Structure formats: structure tokens, C-alpha cells
Amino acid sequence: MAEALVSKYVQSQLRALNGALINGQFVSVRKLLLELPPSDVAHILESSPSRTRDELWELIDGDFHGDILEELSDDVRNGIITKMLPANVVDALEEMDTDDLAVTLSSLPEPVLQDILDSMDAQDRLRAEQALSYGEETAGFIMNTDTITLRPDVTIDVVLRYIRLKGELPENTDTFYVVNRTDNLVGIVPVTRLLTAETEAKVSDVMDEESEAIPVHMPDDEVASLFERYNWLSAPVVDEKHRLVGRITIDDVVDIIREDAEHSMMSMAGLDDDEDTFAPVLQSTKRRSVWLAVNLVTALMAAMVSDLFEATLSQLAVLAILNTIVPSMGGVAGNQTLTLVIRGMALGHVNANNSRWLISKEISIGFLNGAIWAILIASVIALWKQDYMLGIIIAFAMLVNMIAAAMAGATLPLIMKRLKIDPALAGSVILTTITDVVGIFAFLGTATLFLM
């Protein structure tokens, strides 16, 4: 739970803002907003109900619109842009880096994007089209094009003088890239190296030749895992011919890491990754209904399985009472396995070499867990309902369902990945269907065989 120092400051600002808004003191709201850095204003907008958000946006100085928009999450940003005049959006986008521009434009609904492109002059449109030219979620999409390149045959002294002449360096510059006459990347020189190198040395003498370069079409989650694994701060991006086309910096990667990790959690709960906490009621209702519809179908399927045993249930009400225990335990155990395997796959730990080992490990755990909870539930039921046979039946069903849960939890993500379906998205609902059906079938089926 993050609640930083700054967050407390933002909270008091938010309270001041709210007070000023409610009392209609728009002048002080405007003043309060001007004093905050864009990332804090973005945070306040994201923490506000949609109506307050619109009011606040009206009071923000247009000069800061671009800086604030690039800090917002997709959903919130789209909501704001859709309500802006296309000409104002164009103004706000003018100052954005190519990577932020690409992210902003690509997440907009098609008609809104078209309106904005139509309002641009030729130069801006070209820049926008370039930003959008790489596929979404690729290295090209998140890269920046403001690299500083050096030639291998110049001396450090010349480089230092050139940089001093240039004055300001692009934000987060930690590396200079060395390219030959055809723009091919031949090495890198960390900024700190320029400070420690002999001034008479040539760039080629001090550069690292074996630097890793990211292909421009690499998916962004692969980029993120490279950054994470090798603790990079930035990396050059090259095209098919190994020509330098841009650089990716860690601050863009951090967003991807956060989003990737959140994606599984949100998907498994049947939510859109990007769902805005403060979205309007109708929008949220619509988004969440897909998952509820799927769940209704699986709940009806479970009911149909029970329906097969109507004769048994009508004679033994006790079975109806206990009917939910076995499916529920299977669901929890199966979801544990499923979550573990999904995370292992996301971290790149699960692969063809070890998946068989992993499946058999999870089945062993399922068997052990099944045995433990079978004995326990049998004792509880035998004591509660004074019926040993019933205890044995529920124990058997529990064992069967726990093993089924482990098998489903371990194999489903692997199968879904092969079918190119996101396991986080539908894995949990398929798993629950399996554990419900197997659990009910095992319990009521065995009971019908032995008690009727």
C-alpha cells in the first residue's frame, strides 16, 4: 500500500481543492493547480470522480495539458481527450515526446483519433504517423528518437567540446551511441566514461562494443524483462539492418512492468486492466458484465450437473446441504496452482523443459492436499451428521476433485498459451467450471451409488 510523503501533501492539496471547488472558489483552485507538478495534478485527476475531473480540467492552464495528459492512465486520458476540442488536443500533443505521443494516440477510439489527425497541420500529422508506425506494444512504440550519436574515430576531447557547445542534453541521457557512416550501431559510451576517459583517446578506444541492442519489433514485455534481468537503465533500439533508430529508457519500462504485473491480477478478477476506479456507473457496469455473463453460464452448468441427481437430492436433503463444500475446496486449490503457473510463465521460469516436472509436482500436492482435507472433512461430517458412510463419500469426492483441480490448474495455462489465449483472462473461469462439475459429479454420483 503506497501512501507516500508526497501523497499526504497531495491529499491535503486535494482537500483544499475540493473545498475550493465546492465553494466555487475557482480562482484559488486554478492557483492551487498551477503550483503542483504535472504528475501530481495527474494523480489528483485520477483520484477524482468523473464530474469533479471535468471541472478540474477546465481550470488547468492549457500550457500544461500535454504534460499532464502523458502522466494519466489510458482510460482517464481518453475520457478527457474525447471531451476536448480537437484543436486544443493538437496543441497539447505538440510538446510530447514521440513515445508518449504514440501511447496517447493509439489508445484513442478511432473516430476521435481521426478528428484529431484532421485538425493537425502537415508537419504534426507526419510526426503523429511516424509515432504510430510501429505496432502497439513493441520496442519501436515505446522508444524515444532523441539519441546522441558519436563517430568512432573522433577523440573524447572533441566529443566533450561538442557537448559543451550543445548545452542541454535530452532527458535521462546516460549513454551515447556510436554509429558508423551507414548509421549502424557499433558501440556505446556511458556518460560517466566521458568523465574518466583520457581526453586524447578515440571514441572507438573507450566504447563498449558488445552492447545488446533491442530489435525495433520486439514486444514491449520482452523489452521489460530484459531491462529487469540485466538491470539496464537504457538500451539502444535498432532496425532489421542494425541501424540505430532510437533508445528506450527505464522510466518507460517501469510503466510496462507495473502494467504487466497488474494485468494478471485484474484479468483474473474479470476486470479490464485499465479500468478507471472512478469511471461513471454505466461504463463500469457494461465492462464488468461480460465476466458475470460467463460466470452465469458456468453456474448454470453446475446446476445442470446437480439436476442429473434430482432424485437423489429429493430423498437426501443432507446432500444438498453439503453439495458446495467439495467444489469450493477444489476451486481454491486449483486457483492456487493456476496463479502460480501463470506467474511462473510471466517470469519466464516455466518452459518446455520443466513443465512436465511442474505438472507432476502440482498433482502430488493435489493428492496430498486431497488426502489431508478428505480425512478432515470426513471426520467433521461424520461427527456433525452422525453418518460415517456420508463422511467416506465426501472424502472420496474431495480427493478426486483436489487431484482434478491440480491437473487443471497446472495444464490449463500451458494449453491456453499454446492456443495463444491469455491464461489470466479465462483460466480462472474455465478452472472453476471444471472443479464445480467434477466436484458435484464425484460427490452426488458416489452418494447415488452407495446411499440409494
Add this chain to the structure above:
Amino acid sequence: MAEALVSKYVQSQLRALNGALINGQFVSVRKLLLELPPSDVAHILESSPSRTRDELWELIDGDFHGDILEELSDDVRNGIITKMLPANVVDALEEMDTDDLAVTLSSLPEPVLQDILDSMDAQDRLRAEQALSYGEETAGFIMNTDTITLRPDVTIDVVLRYIRLKGELPENTDTFYVVNRTDNLVGIVPVTRLLTAETEAKVSDVMDEESEAIPVHMPDDEVASLFERYNWLSAPVVDEKHRLVGRITIDDVVDIIREDAEHSMMSMAGLDDDEDTFAPVLQSTKRRSVWLAVNLVTALMAAMVSDLFEATLSQLAVLAILNTIVPSMGGVAGNQTLTLVIRGMALGHVNANNSRWLISKEISIGFLNGAIWAILIASVIALWKQDYMLGIIIAFAMLVNMIAAAMAGATLPLIMKRLKIDPALAGSVILTTITDVVGIFAFLGTATLFLM
């Protein structure tokens, strides 16, 4: 799903390693391991079943033990260290940075840690105790102490000559810190600034005075959210008297961001954050049983609610068949709300100012969803079971339970946070208990009133 270029390379290495291991070609295994960077060896160890992991560790050159240990996740690292001789562990720890040392030592079980500290000489023990002197999960714990400090009154020229003389700079140095005679932080100078500044200027002329410093006792998740919000690459750490004590770099923060985001997902599925995908069966069974035990209790509670209506159930088996639909829908809807609020809290978006708005928004969604699915399920049941009254009863129960689910999902995390309980850990199980009990009670209770 991350499966990087490098990962494919690692996979082929892993296959080669596996083959060599199985055939007992330990010489080639040793050679393969020497050729890989430590982060890749760590990745291979994390992707291996526990027995293979032990065999591989034996074959790794002792000189690389430290570099590899610091790349491993807590669980895997602890498993390896526990099996090593304390003297070998001490050797491996010697080269580690203070932040990695702190993380490694603090996660060890107490007796193992004691054995290792006992095997250290006085100097190493002092270093270890210093690393452990800040509380776990604080800024002091994850900081590095290898800062480069400058005095405000020297010229850039002197600084440049000093650095050139020094030769190598610490890893990931992007900023120099300016301190006065009493070590108080008075400003920062980005490395790039040294390249562009006039050489005759003084440090105090070019430094940024208004830099943010992190208090040494700040919780690490707050540090992470500051880095994320302001796109920092590094930040100075100061003690209570604003004296510079170290620096935190983004690569350490990336791990915290990933772990924080994963924490909610793993906790909500009843797993330990750090659970090793390839842990031995018994260890995993033990860890997961807590959650299963809790679930068994809630499943029994739901059964007891059904038990209250035994008379009704024994007369109307159809109720037994449909008894799971309402609780199941409530569970899904409630978990959507719960997950959204937990994420909103983690991002710092949910606070005292907007929580009431959020709760009423979620209840509105619950009401709307309840109405939609009530009408749908009523139609399905009326058609399937040819019983309109039954349809109306299940619709009523659905509406009641969806509203209860929304209320529970929105308020539980806020209440638990106030009670200082982690909502991700127990929120989901409490929620499901509520939706089960309310759902069964509403359905069977209404049915008893109107059908009996």
C-alpha cells in the same frame, strides 16, 4: 507473457545443461555455466526443479556465488544458502553491495543467519550489522552507500580532474551529491551537467538546490511510488538531520514495483508472494494449506446456513439444484469491486475524500448488475423449470446478493486498512463468506416463505 530473445537463448542453454546433467557430463555443465552472465544462471536456477538446482549449484564456480545469489528470489536463495557451509556463504557475501547484503541476510531463517554471522570476521560482521541496522522494507534497507559527494565551493574543473583521477565510478552513477561540512545534503549535480557546465563555474552555481531527498526510514513502497510518479533514476537518502547517508537507484526500485504488484495477485489466490514455483512438494503443500483451511471453515459456514433450511430442501430438490447460482454470481461481482478498490488503494487513488463517492458508485453498479442478472436468471429458470414463482424468488435473491457483494467489496478493503490488515490477504475470503451466506439465506429464506 515475457519470453525474451534472451530467454530463448537461455532455454537452449538450459536444454544443453539438462542433457549434460542427465548424461553426467559435469565438465560441460561447468563450462556452460561459466559462459553465462550471473543473471542468466540465476534465471536457470529459478527455472529448475529443486534437485536439479542443488546439482547445478555444486557445479558453479565459487567466485560467482555472490553475483548469482543477489539475483535470486528470496525463497530460492534461502534454499541454497541453507545448504551451503557458513564459511562459503561468508565468502560469497563479501563482494555484495550493502543493499543486496541486507536483502540476502534479512530473509534468512534466524538460526542460519546466526551461523553465518558467527563465521564472519569482525570487519565483515560490522558491515553485515550495518546493512541490517535499518528496518526491513525501508529506504535505508534498499539504499547503497557508494555515493560520490562534492563540496559546493570547488570549481567544475577541479571536480572533473578529481573524477578523471579516480578512474572508475560506482555502478549506475547518474548524479553527484553536494554536501556541506556537516554532511548535510545541499544540492545535486546530474552527471550530464558536468559535461555541459562552464569549467570555471563553481559546483554551487550549477547544482539543483531543490532536489527531493528520501528520509532513511521511509517504507520502500512509498519510495517506489515516488520513483514511479516523478520518473526518477536515482535519489539521495538522508537521515533525520538531513545528512546524506546513501542513494537509491531505479534498478532496486524496479524489483519493489514488481513485487508490490505481484503481492496482491498472489495474496488474493492464497499464495505466499515469494512462493518458489519449483519448491519441493511438502513445502508447497504446507504453505498452501492455511488458505484451504480457512476456505473449509467458510464452506462449512455456508453449509450450516443451508442446514437451517433442511426442511425446505427436503421437500423441494429444485432449490438444492439452484442453490449455488446466487452465491456464485455474488462472489464474482464482489471480487471485481474488491480487486478494483485494492488496486486503487495501492496506487494511492482511494482516500478519505473520495471513498464515500466510490462506495456509492459501486453500490449503484451492484444494483444495476443485480437488476440485469435478476431478470435474466428469472427468465432462464422460469423457462427451464416451468415455474414463474421460482424465477421471481431467485431474481429477488440475486438482486439482494449483488448489492451486498458491492457493499462488501467496496467497504472491506477500507475497513481492513483501518484495522491494519492487508486487504489482499484476507479480503477475498471474507467477501466470499459474506456473498455465500447472504446468497443462500436470501434464496432459501425467500423460497421457504413463499413456496412452503
